[in-house]
Amino acid sequence: MVVSRRLSRERRRAQLLDTALAIVRAEGADVLTLARLAEDAGVSKPVAYDHFETRTGLLIALYRRVDEQQTEMTRAALDAHANSLEETVRGLSEAYVDCVLHIGKEFGAVTAALHSLAGAEELLREGRERYAALYLRAVERFVRLPEAGGTALMLGVVGAAEALSREVTAGRLGRDAAVRATGHIMLGAVTAASLPAVP
Known part of the structure; x- marks a missing residue:
């Protein structure tokens, strides 16, 4: 009706x-x-x-809506927790995992459906690159990373956060454990790759 x-x-x-x-x-x-x-x-x-x-247009609109929500949560976390590298990493980790939890399993279902559609991989890649750039800007307030490798490093961090968040939504991992693991991965990667401070 x-x-x-x-x-x-x-x-x-x-x-x-x-x-x-x-x-x-x-x-x-x-x-x-x-x-x-x-x-x-x-x-x-x-x-x-x-x-x-089209159905593809609907799935893309759903993905973009969730992507915008996640970006907003990340920026809010940075505004609230950005006084040190450790606080920034913790804020980024919490924002990613909490946003996936808030959105629920439907985000995974939408991205899985998009993976099966021609041309959608470009949209998903752009989303990952946007997060990587946001994370890179956040941590570079405290450390200096190699110009060529910083983006690749953050793409790896985003991939890890994505995988850990999927484990949480599937019930195989707790929220706090995922936040800690994401934070350890990010902090370890950033610390290992950081360049000496410019005098």
Whole structure:
């Protein structure tokens, strides 16, 4: 049954994304289609198609929304914990793991669905590179890293944080253990690669 409610385009899109995440959370990404989204959101199919055009467009929009939330949480953590390298690393580690926990298993389902789509790897790669750049800027306030290797180092840290967070959402690892491990990996990598301070 279609419910007609007048919302602004922005609010309608947010409602549709909320509904899509609820579907993924309850049943997985495989059942997510624009027709199913329209039905669960109480809108006509043309409304859903107008916002996302294709299932791929919907999955990309979901990924970008989660990516924005994670970036915002990371920046907030840096604002709150950025007085030393150790505090910065702890804040970054907590923000990554906590954001994945807040978003839940649906993020993993969305990224897994994207992996199966042509051209989506570029989107996922851009997301990883954005986090790596953010992490690099954060730690370089306290240490100097090699120009060529700093980004690669942070890409490795992001990959480790991603893997540990997946273990937490799967129930195989506790939140605190994942935060500690992510922090140890980041701090160890940064310390080992840091260059002497410029006199």
